[in-house]
Each structure stands twice: as structure tokens, then as C-alpha cells.
Amino acid sequence: MVSALQFTLVIPLLPEFPQLLDISASDSSWLVTATLLTAAVGTPIIARMADMYGKRRMLLVSLGAMILGSVICALEVSFVTMIVGRALQGFGAALIAVGISILRDKLPPERIGTAVALMSATMGIGSALGLPLAGVLSNWLGWHSIFWFGAVAGAVLVVALLVVVEESPVRTPGRFDVTGALVLSAALICLLLPISKGSAWGWGEPVVVGLLVSSLLLLVIWVPLELRVNQPMVDLRTSAQRPVLMTNLASIFAGMAMFVNMLVTVQVLQQPAATGAGFGLGVTAAGLAMVPSGLAMVAMSPVSGWSLARWGGRAVLLVGAGLMSLTYVGRVFWADSVAAIVVGSTLVGIGTALAFAAMPTLIMSSVPITETASANGLNSLVRSIGTSLASTLVAAIMATYTIEVGGVLFATEEAFRIVLVLGAVAAAVCVALAALIPRDRRTHHERELARAQGGEKQEAVVRGQIRLARADDSARGTILVSVLDVHGEQLDWSRADNAGRYSVVLPGPGTYVVIANAIGWAPEATVFDFAGGEVEQDLTLARELTVSGVVTRDGAPAAGALVALSEALGTQVGSTHCDDAGRYAFQLPPTGRYVFTAYDPHTGSAHARKVTLTIESEVVDIDIPVGATLQPH
Structure with missing residues (x-):
């Protein structure tokens, strides 16, 4: 009031x-x-x-x-x-x-x-x-x-x-986030001031138009800033x-x-x-x-x-x-x-x-x-x-x-x-x-928990860090932590910061399942017996999801062969070279249709495969037939 x-x-x-x-x-x-x-x-x-x-x-x-x-x-x-x-x-x-x-x-x-x-x-x-x-x-x-x-x-x-x-x-x-707060404040002032004063100042006046344009530009700066900041x-x-x-x-x-x-x-x-x-x-x-x-x-x-x-x-x-x-x-x-x-x-x-x-x-x-x-x-x-x-x-x-x-x-x-x-x-x-x-x-589940606890909240914050087995900047901002009870009900969730730190709220002492997941990594889960108090619970994502395979030349490993990965519509994703056994690997890209192209510099032969990738690791082997070269006209 x-x-x-x-x-x-x-x-x-x-x-x-x-x-x-x-x-x-x-x-x-x-x-x-x-x-x-x-x-x-x-x-x-x-x-x-x-x-x-x-x-x-x-x-x-x-x-x-x-x-x-x-x-x-x-x-x-x-x-x-x-x-x-x-x-x-x-x-x-x-x-x-x-x-x-x-x-x-x-x-x-x-x-x-x-x-x-x-x-x-x-x-x-x-x-x-x-x-x-x-x-x-x-x-x-x-x-x-x-x-x-x-x-x-x-x-x-x-x-x-x-x-x-x-x-x-x-x-x-x-x-x-001081910088984010300052940029957002400036953008809001530039937006709300002409909205409030536009009728009195005139909507076509340079000051009104300038403020609205400034608001748009500041928001264009602010959005990627917020996506990158920790x-x-x-x-x-x-x-x-x-x-x-x-x-x-x-x-x-x-x-x-x-x-x-x-x-x-x-x-x-x-x-x-x-x-x-x-x-x-x-x-x-x-x-x-x-x-x-x-x-x-x-x-x-x-x-x-x-x-x-x-x-x-x-x-x-x-x-x-x-x-x-x-x-x-x-x-x-x-x-x-x-x-x-x-x-x-x-x-x-x-x-x-x-x-x-x-x-x-x-x-x-x-x-x-x-x-x-x-x-x-x-x-x-x-x-x-x-x-x-x-x-x-x-x-x-x-x-x-x-x-x-x-x-x-x-x-x-x-x-x-x-x-x-x-x-x-x-x-x-x-x-x-x-x-x-x-x-x-x-x-609904919060009400059921409250009844089981006699209507009194016993919530506690649990913090921790999610570590990756390999440093991976592409996972920044994508690591999610979810907490379930032993009946499978989600109690809380959190998005880890760029350093992998997270915090979730538990309703009180008990047994919980903590799941960590990130794009490009296999999820990990652990059972957590929480007795109350200040506790840290760390998790490690150990298995990176990949698309890998072996490139062969008429059944023999194509050592040093080039493998290029591109989207079905032509956008390049990346490229790599096979090891001595003809093996290659990419970090698993988002789901969709892709083209794998292998090129053997020793024979001048090449071959391509179209594959639909899901959220699971995939094996894509490529065999380059001898003579699969581009014939000159």
C-alpha cells in the first residue's frame, strides 16, 4: 500500500x-x-x-x-x-x-x-x-x-x-553485475522517458527519436553482454x-x-x-x-x-x-x-x-x-x-x-x-x-512436502561446482543442475555460471538425486544424503559426447585423411585429420542432418556421407573407394 x-x-x-x-x-x-x-x-x-x-x-x-x-x-x-x-x-x-x-x-x-x-x-x-x-x-x-x-x-x-x-x-x-545494471538502466531511461514525454515533446522531435534509437542500441549491446557475463x-x-x-x-x-x-x-x-x-x-x-x-x-x-x-x-x-x-x-x-x-x-x-x-x-x-x-x-x-x-x-x-x-x-x-x-x-x-x-x-509437490513436514519450511541452500573433464568454453551458460526427490519429483533447478558454480534449494534433510547436464556432454547423476547445514556438492561431467569414426581406403586405415563436417544446407561446422589408425572425432553438434566428407591426399580420392545426428554419441565410418576423384574436363 x-x-x-x-x-x-x-x-x-x-x-x-x-x-x-x-x-x-x-x-x-x-x-x-x-x-x-x-x-x-x-x-x-x-x-x-x-x-x-x-x-x-x-x-x-x-x-x-x-x-x-x-x-x-x-x-x-x-x-x-x-x-x-x-x-x-x-x-x-x-x-x-x-x-x-x-x-x-x-x-x-x-x-x-x-x-x-x-x-x-x-x-x-x-x-x-x-x-x-x-x-x-x-x-x-x-x-x-x-x-x-x-x-x-x-x-x-x-x-x-x-x-x-x-x-x-x-x-x-x-x-x-554492475556493467549489466548500468547498461540496462540507461536503456530503460532512454525507452521510458520518450514514452512518458513523447506526447508533450512531439513524437517526431529529434530528442524523442534519438532516445528511442539509443534505447535500441543499448539493448543490442546489453543482450550479448548478459549472455557472456558470469x-x-x-x-x-x-x-x-x-x-x-x-x-x-x-x-x-x-x-x-x-x-x-x-x-x-x-x-x-x-x-x-x-x-x-x-x-x-x-x-x-x-x-x-x-x-x-x-x-x-x-x-x-x-x-x-x-x-x-x-x-x-x-x-x-x-x-x-x-x-x-x-x-x-x-x-x-x-x-x-x-x-x-x-x-x-x-x-x-x-x-x-x-x-x-x-x-x-x-x-x-x-x-x-x-x-x-x-x-x-x-x-x-x-x-x-x-x-x-x-x-x-x-x-x-x-x-x-x-x-x-x-x-x-x-x-x-x-x-x-x-x-x-x-x-x-x-x-x-x-x-x-x-x-x-x-x-x-x-x-503441487511443494504443498505435499509441506504437509509431510507439518506445514513448516525447512529449506536450505546447497552449493557446488560442476567440473568438465576437458575445458570447454562452448558449455559456458549451458550447464543445468536439477534436484529430484526419490519419487522423481523435481524440487529445484539451477543454471551454473561460467565457472560451473551453482546453488539449489532443498526442502530439508533427506535423500535426493542431483543431475548435471550440459550441451555436448553426457549427463551425470549422484545420490545425495542431505543432513542439513551448509554443504557443497560437486559433480564432474566426465564423458564428452562425440561423433567419431574410422576413415578407410578400400578397407585399410586412411592415415592423415581430412574429414570435413558441414550442415546439410552447406554451413561448415569444422574439420580435422585422422590419426595413424584412420580415427577422427568431433564434439557432438546440435541435432540435425549433416554431411561428412573424407578426402585422402595420398590418392586424391574423396567420399561423402549424409547422416542425421541425435543427442547421443554417434559413430560414422567412411570408406573412400580408390578412384573416387574429380575427373578433369
Whole structure:
């Protein structure tokens, strides 16, 4: 709730800030933009650091930054310091991603779904309360009080965290990827700044185009950097897997659909009735009209948790996004009263509660347990991109379809209809993407384990190193470690770093099977009797997968013969020479069709074979018939 309030408390005061701070109207918008930018940039960074250095520790860092920013704004030294303060307040957005990962570490599996749903719902409550609360505080205690409120609330939370929340033992060892964080931050600023300011600056202006191009170039640099670095800021290989990729893509459109609801509802309630498309409510009354939506989200928390346990995150996301889409369609035709607006907003809120509870659950069931905070941080980032896109598109639509009343331009009824259609389309795209998400993993088995342990978690992190019998740079980033119980259920998995180091989470003392696998190497498995405590478990991949054979010349070994390997479509893979016994070997390439060509320089003869290779080692013998030479014309 406190995190959400950082964004909404200042909105009612935006029209007044030009007079209060002696600035222009365009300058006052930076008080919102600064917070949005630091929220988007800071969340994935703080979430990654939470996985590495401790989740409670980074919650305290986020709250500390938010408190400092609130105090700076409350003191109002200058407009520049206000911008700095609002930027620091944006770090409070990381509380959500890191907090959800703490819920996963601390709570029994059957309670995680409800807890995540409740946290998502409190975001809705915070957003809804921001508008009326800002009006009450500024009227009673002056506008500085909204920032003192944030500082006091943050200080209370710091004390509560220190007293109530223990540090999670689930961590990822290693060194933080500073370069990756800096490049990603620059790319996000170059992307989100023109999205936020494009309408005001002009989409064709050189600064907007330049920022967008710079964002693209920085991302082109960042992606290969993250694939090469030992412990990346964002594990792109994991993020590219279908469950995570589809969930993140769906989150963009879910964020759009959620934000459209707040933007269109508040504006249509506040717009003068003389425009034919408004109800003339004040800021406080319009804000209170959003409260039923937030309360409905809280009331849905137990239902969301039960649904997640019963049907899984994919089904809940489908239902939530589907409800949002259908409600938006209904609001296009039924929006002739305040009651209709409130009912429509509340139904969208219920759909949002379901969707936003499902997305972190889907993410956490698909990534290594030691990376849940950073994975949720990335998911929060893509959702914020969705909300930024929604804000930009809604602003463009409202500015295109206008009507003048009393010398002031307002949005027309057609503009509101188009925005509602935008919300319906965004939610429908979310449904389509959610349909591509595979079923949840781990969730059912984690609940069964918790019951066997009396509902209390006894998780421990086990670390180790995977060694290769031969130094092989091509295996970097491809070594996977998986942990099974003796019944064959997967408990956790990890991608080893470039040095082969890995970490996995075990549910408690017991017997487990640890499997290591890498492209080009035969997998190895070992039985691990875990008694608890800090333990290292190393494995060695000893058998390299190869394609090998013997080249003969009319049945005799063709010593020194050249063997060339190429794909069936002609791309060269490599070449080698046979030893004295005619033997050759290549590291096993990816599955597919290949051509093996042998050339004997002693006789000038050659021969080729077409072979389909699988994931197992293969023997391909080649016999070169004497006289198989290219005849000159």
C-alpha cells in the first residue's frame, strides 16, 4: 500500500504545483516522471541484489530511500530537490517484487497464493486511497503533509520489518553485475522517458527519436553482454523459456488493462457534466469511487489463493484477464451513471486481482528458487512498461477527441469509448498469451512436502561446482543442475555460471538425486544424503559426447585423411585429420542432418556421407573407394 501511495498521492496536487513551486505546468509533470523512471530502473536492480545479499536487507534499503525522498520533498528546499526526492521515492516500488519473494520463502505453500493475492490487492487499495487521502491531508495539514505521511509510514515499516521479518537464507552467491545494471538502466531511461514525454515533446522531435534509437542500441549491446557475463543481472536464458517469456509478455498487457481502468474511471467521474461525457465529481469523491475496486481486490484474496491452489496460475490468469476484457466491452455500452462506472471499475479490479496474483505465482514456479526476487523484479519492470504505454496511449486519445466547454478542452464521449476498447483489446491479448503458458511446475509437490513436514519450511541452500573433464568454453551458460526427490519429483533447478558454480534449494534433510547436464556432454547423476547445514556438492561431467569414426581406403586405415563436417544446407561446422589408425572425432553438434566428407591426399580420392545426428554419441565410418576423384574436363 505504501509503495502504491508514492505514485498516487501527488496526482491531485499536480494542477496546483505550478503555483505552489513557481514552476510551469510541464515542469510539474517531472514530479511523476522521476518516480516512474526510478521505479522501473531500480526494481530489477534491487530485486537482483535481494537474491544475492538478502531480501530483508534490500527491503530496508528500499524503504530507507523512500523515507529519505519523502523527507526531502516535505522540506521543499527547491524544485530540483523535489525532483531528487520524488526519484528516491520511486525505489519503494521494489518492495512488491522483493516482498513477494519473501512470502515464497517464509510461508507454507498452501498459503503463498493467498498471500501474493493479498499483496497485489493492497497495491489496488493504495492506488485507490491515494486520491482521497491526498485531498484530506492537504486540506487539513497542508500539502507538505502528504510527504511527511510517506516518511512516517516508511519509518513504521522499518521498525516492523526489523521486529517481525527474519532474513531469508535463500541466496544466490557471486558478484553483482554492475556493467549489466548500468547498461540496462540507461536503456530503460532512454525507452521510458520518450514514452512518458513523447506526447508533450512531439513524437517526431529529434530528442524523442534519438532516445528511442539509443534505447535500441543499448539493448543490442546489453543482450550479448548478459549472455557472456558470469553472473548476469538478468538471466536471459531462463527469461527466454516459454513459461517465463509468455508470462512476462502477458504482464505487459495486463498492466495496460489495469492502468486504463484507473485513468478512464477517475477522468470520466471528474469531467464536467456539460461535456456530455462526465459526472462533475470532485477529486475526493472521484477517489472514493475507486475504493470499492480496491476493497473487492482485497476480498478476492482468499478466492484467488484457493483458485491458484486448485487450478494453477495459468487458469487464474486466463479468468482474470478474460473478466477484464469482457467488463471493458460492457462498459462501452453501459456507462450512463456513477453506479455503472463504479460497478465496471470494481469488476475490472476483481479481474486485476486474479491476474496480478497469478503472474508472480507463474514466475516463481518456473525459475530457480534462488532467483525468485530478480525474476519478480523483471516481471514488475515489464508491467511498468505496460502501464507507461497505457498512459501514453490514453493521453494521445484524449487529446485527439476533444470538446471545448468554457474555454477548456475536455475529452469527448467517443474518446472514452476508444479508451475502453483499448482496455478490452489489451486484456484480450493477455488472454491469448496466457493460453500459451505451460502448466505450473513444483506447486503441487511443494504443498505435499509441506504437509509431510507439518506445514513448516525447512529449506536450505546447497552449493557446488560442476567440473568438465576437458575445458570447454562452448558449455559456458549451458550447464543445468536439477534436484529430484526419490519419487522423481523435481524440487529445484539451477543454471551454473561460467565457472560451473551453482546453488539449489532443498526442502530439508533427506535423500535426493542431483543431475548435471550440459550441451555436448553426457549427463551425470549422484545420490545425495542431505543432513542439513551448509554443504557443497560437486559433480564432474566426465564423458564428452562425440561423433567419431574410422576413415578407410578400400578397407585399410586412411592415415592423415581430412574429414570435413558441414550442415546439410552447406554451413561448415569444422574439420580435422585422422590419426595413424584412420580415427577422427568431433564434439557432438546440435541435432540435425549433416554431411561428412573424407578426402585422402595420398590418392586424391574423396567420399561423402549424409547422416542425421541425435543427442547421443554417434559413430560414422567412411570408406573412400580408390578412384573416387574429380575427373578433369
